[in-house]
Every structure is written in structure tokens, then in C-alpha cells.
Amino acid sequence: MAPARFRDPARTAKGERRAAVSLGALRTLWFNTGTLCNLTCANCYIESSPRNDALVYLTAAEVAGYLDEAARDRLPVEEIGFTGGEPFMNPDMLAMLEDVLRRGHRALVLTNAMRPMMRHRERLAALNAAHPGLLTVRVSLDHYGPALHDLERGRGTFEITMQGMAWLAERGFRLNVAGRAAFGAEPEAALRAGYARLFAARGLPLDAADPVALMLFPEMDPGADVPEITEACWGILGKSPDSVMCASSRMVVKRRGAAAPAVLACTLLAYDPQFELGATLAEASRPVPLNHPHCARFCVLGGAACSR
Structure with missing residues (x-):
């Protein structure tokens, strides 16, 4: 029987040397604030919900410890990201x-811009005003039409999210949107055009043609067939390991029942123990073998094929 793929961190199922990515410089440090969420979405990659506390709440003291470590070791951290859950x-x-x-870091917060965010609106607005240009809020808006967004997130959620986005825009927040490119066969150009119409109609200062202002994420299908990434793939694809997310970022989580947080290789693999790299940023600076289908699908291939 042939060996299973994505099992051995050093070798592929064919016996070839698996690609690994070294941490060139820690530019982005993510904190998963916990998997609890006010919504239960149909295709949440981390299975967040009002009941899922597999990743428990991080505390301000725990986050401060990692920020202190980055400052002490003079790590070149430029941006701090917060994700969840909500x-x-x-x-x-x-x-x-x-x-x-x-501390002067740029901050990026991923949110659905619904009631949990709006409960903090006065303090949040004060923080944004006190630190102009440092805070970006990326709102999850799965589609430019309410029907498909609500199909994913629940009836009525589109309009509530739009109200939250309007509040952010009116108060001068830097605003981005995260959408999904997985609805049917709608091409990217049509999706961006649809979002552009929505932004114009709602008076939102967003450029739908800008891939940062509007990020369109593919569906994370765990059953999709993808090839393993070998060391030879970099040359075949004409791609540098430095372009992969784990070359410049790490994510901190705290698992339910754990005494302390842990540092992971990336934001997409919160539950796979082989991507838990240590308790500190220093321990987590070691290379990451690309030993998961997501590494191939999202971070390396991007629609290409690793073949000559």
C-alpha cells in the first residue's frame, strides 16, 4: 500500500523531500481571541459558533507578554492581527x-461588524481617533447580495453587517472587506463589480478593484485533491518561499484546558497539532514543513500546478 499523503513532515508520499518555509522575519503577529462567535456560519473554516470554545479567550496580560517578547528581542513586527471567532x-x-x-503597532481586526462590535462603539471610536491611521477593521461580507450572504451567516445578517460598516465609515475607520469567491461560477471580475455597486449605493469609501480593500477568499474544501509541495516546486512554479504566509507571520492561540497559550505556524491550521511550534515567539521561529493540503491549495499553488 502506498504511503498516505501529507503524513511525513520530511518526505512526500512519493519519497521526495517536502518543502519547508523558514521564518525570514516576523512581520505579522496574529492573536486568535477565541473561537466563540455570535454566529454559526455554514462554512466557517475554524467552526466558530456560540458554543465552540475549543480555543478559549486570550487575556490582555497574555497578549502583552507576547508584545513584550517582540519588543525585548527587537522582532520586526509591523502589524498585529486579531481574529476569532468574533x-x-x-x-x-x-x-x-x-x-x-x-505601542505604535498597526492593528487589524477581523469582525462581522454586528452587535458584539457595536457594544463597544464609544470606546472603539475613541481608540481610532486617538491613533489615526493605525487601526484597520476587516468586515466579513460574504457576497454583495443579501441572499447569498444570509445563506451563509443567517437570515437578516447582511443588513445588520451593513449597518455596522456604515457606522465604521462615518467615523473614519480604515475599512476593508473579506468576501467569498466560492458562490457558483461567478468570475472575480463580476464579483468585484457587484461589490463596487454595493459600496457606491451605500456610500462606503472602498475600492472593490483593490485586492486589499476587498479580499476574496476561496472555499476551504478539505476533500479537494491537491498535490504535495516538494523542494523542487519552488523552481517549477517560479515562486519564492518568502511569499508564503508562514515566512513572515505566526498566530497565538489558547486551547481549552491549556495552562498557557501556544504559537502556531499560521491562521488556517488552528487545530492541527503538528503546526503548534512552541510557547514563545522564539520557540516558534523554526521552519515549517508544508505538510497540510491548505499549504498547497492556498499558500503555494494559488491555482497553479506543481508539474513541469
């Missing part, structure tokens, strides 16, 4: 965000 459900979210901004 970050604004974490009771320490505003304290963590204030600490990050006070």
Missing part, C-alpha cells in the same frame, strides 16, 4: 487593542 466577544478585546495601538 474578536469583540472577548471581554479583553478593547484592552488588547489599546495596548497594541499604544
Whole structure:
């Protein structure tokens, strides 16, 4: 029987040397604030919900410890990202965000812009005003039409999210949107055109043609067939390991029942123990073998094929 793919961190199923990515410089440090969320989405890659606490809330003190380590070791961290779950459900979210901004880091918060965020609107607006240009809020808006967005996130969620986005825009927040490219066969150009119409109609200062202002994410299908990434793939694809997310970022999580947080290789693999690299940023600076289908599908191939 042939060996299974994505099992051996050093070798592929064909016996070829598996590609690994070294941490060139830690530019982006992510914190998963916990997997609890006010929504249960149909295709959430991390299975967030009002009941899923597999990743428990990080505390402001725990986040400060990692920020202190980065400052002590003079790591070139430029941006701090907060993801979840829904970050604004974490009771320490505003304290963590204030600490990050006070230290002069750029901050990126991923949110659905619904009630958990709006509960903090006065303090959030004050933080943004006190640290102009440092805070970006990326709102999850799965489609430019309410029907498909609500199909994913629940009836009525589109309009509530739009109200949250309007509030952010009116108060001068830097605003991005995360959409999904997985609905039917709608090409990217048509998706961006649809979002452009929505942004114009709602008076939102967003450029739908900008891939940062509007990020369109593919579906994370765990059953899709993807090839393993070998060391030879870099040359075949004409791609540098430095372009892969784990060459410049790490994510901190705290597992339910754990005494302390852990540092992971990336944001996409929160539950796979082989991508838990250590308890500190220093321990997590070691190379990451690309030993998961997501490494191939999202971070290396991007629609290409690893073949000559």
C-alpha cells in the first residue's frame, strides 16, 4: 500500500523531500481571541459558533507578554492581527487593542461588524481617533447580495453587517472587506463589480478593484485533491518561499484546558497539532514543513500546478 499523503513532515508520499518555509522575519503577529462567535456560519473554516470554545479567550496580560517578547528581542513586527471567532466577544478585546495601538503597532481586526462590535462603539471610536491611521477593521461580507450572504451567516445578517460598516465609515475607520469567491461560477471580475455597486449605493469609501480593500477568499474544501509541495516546486512554479504566509507571520492561540497559550505556524491550521511550534515567539521561529493540503491549495499553488 502506498504511503498516505501529507503524513511525513520530511518526505512526500512519493519519497521526495517536502518543502519547508523558514521564518525570514516576523512581520505579522496574529492573536486568535477565541473561537466563540455570535454566529454559526455554514462554512466557517475554524467552526466558530456560540458554543465552540475549543480555543478559549486570550487575556490582555497574555497578549502583552507576547508584545513584550517582540519588543525585548527587537522582532520586526509591523502589524498585529486579531481574529476569532468574533474578536469583540472577548471581554479583553478593547484592552488588547489599546495596548497594541499604544505601542505604535498597526492593528487589524477581523469582525462581522454586528452587535458584539457595536457594544463597544464609544470606546472603539475613541481608540481610532486617538491613533489615526493605525487601526484597520476587516468586515466579513460574504457576497454583495443579501441572499447569498444570509445563506451563509443567517437570515437578516447582511443588513445588520451593513449597518455596522456604515457606522465604521462615518467615523473614519480604515475599512476593508473579506468576501467569498466560492458562490457558483461567478468570475472575480463580476464579483468585484457587484461589490463596487454595493459600496457606491451605500456610500462606503472602498475600492472593490483593490485586492486589499476587498479580499476574496476561496472555499476551504478539505476533500479537494491537491498535490504535495516538494523542494523542487519552488523552481517549477517560479515562486519564492518568502511569499508564503508562514515566512513572515505566526498566530497565538489558547486551547481549552491549556495552562498557557501556544504559537502556531499560521491562521488556517488552528487545530492541527503538528503546526503548534512552541510557547514563545522564539520557540516558534523554526521552519515549517508544508505538510497540510491548505499549504498547497492556498499558500503555494494559488491555482497553479506543481508539474513541469
